Amino acid sequence: MPAGTGGSSIFLALDGAWFLIGDDLMSELDRAACTVPLGLSAKAFAEAAGTRLALAELVPPGALNLRGDLADHGFVSKACAVLGCELPRAPNSVQSAGELTVLWLGPDEWLVLTAPGGEISLAERLEEALLETHVAVTDVSGNRAHLRLKGAAAREVLAKGCPLDLHPRMFKPGSCAQTVLARTSMLLHLLDDAPTFDLFPRRSFAPYVVAWLVDAMRDHEGVFLNAA
Amino acid sequence: MLLITCPWCGPRDEIEFTCGGEAHRARPQDPAATDDAAFADFLFMRTNPKGLQRERWCHSQGCRRWFNLERSTITHEITRIYKMGEQPEASADATSPARQGGQP
Structure with a gap:
């Protein structure tokens, strides 16, 4: 003791x-x-x-701020495909898959947490998948x-x-x-x-x-x- | 201390919110064509009722979304909460003398 x-x-x-x-x-x-x-x-x-x-x-953790419209089915399906998990729709709820955690921040805003250092490639994959979609992907790892x-x-x-x-x-x-x-x-x-x-x-x-x-x-x- | 029900996050303490003043004040469509007195009225003058008032609030420490609420300036009772863009009918008792605080 x-x-x-x-x-x-x-x-x-x-x-x-x-x-x-x-x-x-x-x-x-x-x-x-x-x-x-x-x-x-x-x-x-x-x-x-x-x-x-x-x-x-x-x-x-590596952190990305993701913004997009839930009513846009293209956005939801493409984002979910890259993330490998659902976007939490209920206020103040969390979804996770593997080393990814997605936290609800607002009705059109999520915080995606990943392994430290993993945010850069994740951001690239999200931006590539969502090229034609009205979204914002922001690296907020230092926040x-x-x-x-x-x-x-x-x-x-x-x-x-x-x-x-x-x-x-x-x-x-x-x-x-x-x-x-x-x-x-x-x-x-x-x-x-x-x-x-x-x-x-x-x-x-x-x-x-x-x-x-x-x-x-x-x-x-x-x-x-x-x-x- | 008020307990305010954010339309998204549910009941939260007042310290998480910022009050944005009276709601539903329309900015003149063409400010250049509006005379100074009318524009000053839009900018500076508020209804300041004794009774129910519609206000804009922001859940600034939470989801950071703006919304509207209807609050009694006498008792602080919150009678309605609704999202931006919605403009529900006035409360049935909005003009009742009891809610207005009786004699001015």
């Missing part, structure tokens, strides 16, 4: 408690892979599975950082700064939402019932969002330890 601090970073590995890996444990490789080095390791996050709360920064918050208390942590109704009855796995977290724009994607949230803040806001999340997570450490 090691617990300690190294510099300004935090390292707590209590069984069943929240788990956060500090900068001192982050390998140079991880640091280079992250666009915004925030001192959080994805590797350590995987090892923290089963803990009450875990926060990680992931390598930002957002990618955080992942997982654990039983994840909903409570987010609820401290998010006006969205995050109750499992309202916000189910496979949902996404553009909303506000701690007064900053945030794209949320709920992956599973753990619950695991993918958070996509604007890159320049990412250090602030992480600082806010770490602060919000402290309470839950206390709650858990008192209960234990």
